Amino acid sequence: MRHNRRAIALLAAFASLLACSPSDAPAAAAHRPGAAGIGDTDFPHDGNGGYDVSHYDLAVDYTPATRRLDGVATIKAGATQGLSSFNLDLVGLHVRQVSVNGSPATFTHQGGELTVRPAEPIDERAAFTVRVHYSGRPQPATSTTNLGTFGFIPTADGAFVASEPNGSKTWFPSNDHPSDKATFAFTITVPAGVTALANGELTGEPTTSDGRTTYRWSERHPMATYLATATMGKFELRKGSTAGGVPNLAAADPRFASSLDKLYRTSGKITDYWATVFGPYPFGSTGGVVDDYAAGYALENQTKPLYGGFEPDEGIIAHELAHQWFGNSLTIRRWKDLWLNEGFATYAEWLWSEHKGAKTADAIFKGHHSRPADDPMWTYPPGRAKPDDLFNQSVYTRGGMTLHALRRAVGDDTFFKLLKSWAADNRYGHVTTEQFIELAERMSGKDLKPLFAAWLYQPRRPA
Structure with a gap:
């Protein structure tokens, strides 16, 4: 009996140790702050770690006369780790209130980082909803080496919203990096007489009350944040469908009203043609918007390419x-x-020229290849776009030349099958250069590494 009592005492002590020590440590360690960057070494502060967004529901009320924006962003996400806190990207606007799963959350907002601390930690793989109330006067982003001014750009009658590469944080809190795509819903309220255009399709007719009109748009296909738009202003519209049956919406500022019909027809014609070359159109509508803001560039906002202050020609429309x-x-x-x-x-663009019976892609390629060996394009390898010079002409032109060199190497039949397979296999997903090279080699049965090395990675003109 003395032996049994001693054994029982030892077992009780052991159970007590189990109850109060190591088992609690993993639970506490399972939750930690999400990273303040998503992991892109070239843009270390863009995006955030620890979660993946599935949907943004953006309610934006904007008054052009005062340039004041009041917003509520409801963001649905899934935790990729246990989270004690997480970050959202937002700059230049005042955050009034944040909640997570309906409960008030504490937060700090410094620079472009909104750090949210939920009342209860979020478990790994758990779904959660964060709601952010914010307001202020949006300030566009500027860059002397990329696109100049971008993001939410106030105009006299509304706003020109073109956010590539990382300007979405100027008007809504987000995981602002292309590696985290999500679906979007937009509720945009503006003074009566102002039109609000966003991605996707209208979910009903606009409604007007007390001198303000509300538009509701929905983009049900995954979209990178830099492609989101809420362009507002005085616009003339033309609606219909392409010959292939894709809903088509063209919009033009009154200053560019004479270009509206051409924009509508050309956008429809090119959308249908690309469907024969690249495979089925991936979204629910097509079209374009010409605004009276002298951006000097166009942006391929999903379903609604945006042209800043000029009438686009067919080549630019084909590009976007x-x-x-x-x-x-x-x-x-x-x-x-x-x-x-x-x-x-x-x-x-070169394929469209070829299709129209103008210059062939081969002639355009040869014209560029004849540029002198000391042309700056040859010293910039396009396969490694530089963070301080993303939109260098080499990324565009030499990037296009890479594809023509590939077409020459594998032949037209394999090349155009490759384009369709590339688009179909990765529809709505993410891609890398390595994936494209692997697919090209697999479909052609050729070792194409020397070709891609010469065209994408060497700082000299390829032979």
Whole structure:
């Protein structure tokens, strides 16, 4: 009996140790702050770690006369780790309130990082909803080496919203990096007489009350944050469908009203043609928007390419609509692979020229290849886009030349099958240069590494 009592005492002590020590440590360690960057070494502060967004529901109330924006962003996400806190990207606006799963959360907002601490930690793989109430006067982003001014740009009658590469944080809290795509819903309220245009399709007729009109748009296909738009202003519209049956919406500022019909017809014609070259159109509508803001560039906003202060010609429209496949449906995982967007869209311009009976892609290729060996384009390898010079002409032109060199090497039959397979296999997903090279080699049965090395990675003119 003395032996049994001693054994029982030892067992009780052991159980007590189990109850109060190591078992609690993993539970506490399972939750930690999400990283303040998503992991793109070229853009270390863009995006955030620890979660993946599935949906943004953005309610935006904007008054052009005062340039004041009041917003509520409801973000649905899934935790990829246990989270004690997480970050959202937002700059230049005042955050009034944050909740997570309906409970008030504490937060700090410094620079472009909104750090949220939920009342209860979030378990790994758990779904959660964060709601952010914010307001202020949006300030566009500026860059002397990329696109100049971008993001939410106030105009006299509304706003020109073109956010590539990382300007979405100027108007809504987000995981602002292309490697985290999500679906979007927009509720945009503006003064009566102002039109609000966003991605996707209208979910009902606009409603007006007390001198303000509300528009509701929905983009049900995954989209990178930099492609989101809420462009507002005085617009004339033309609606219909392409000959192939894709809903088509063209919009033009009154200053460019004479270009509206051409924009509508050309966008429809090119959308249908690209469907025969690249495969089925990946989204629910097509079209374009010409605004009276002298941006000097166009942007391939998903379903609604945006042209800043000029009437686009067919080549530019062909470029931006090709992006609906290459860049929008197929999205780069890291910015250094930008040639997969811009090189493909540039080559699409050459294919459109060829289709129209103008210069062939081969003639355009040879014209560029004849540029002197000391031309700056040859010293910039496009397969490694530089963070301080993303939109260098080499990423576009030499990127397009890479595709033509590939076409010459594998032949037209394999090349055009490759384009369709690339678009179909990665529809709505993410892509890298390595994946494209692997597919090209598999479909052609050739070792193409020397070709891609010469065209994408060497700082000299390829032979």
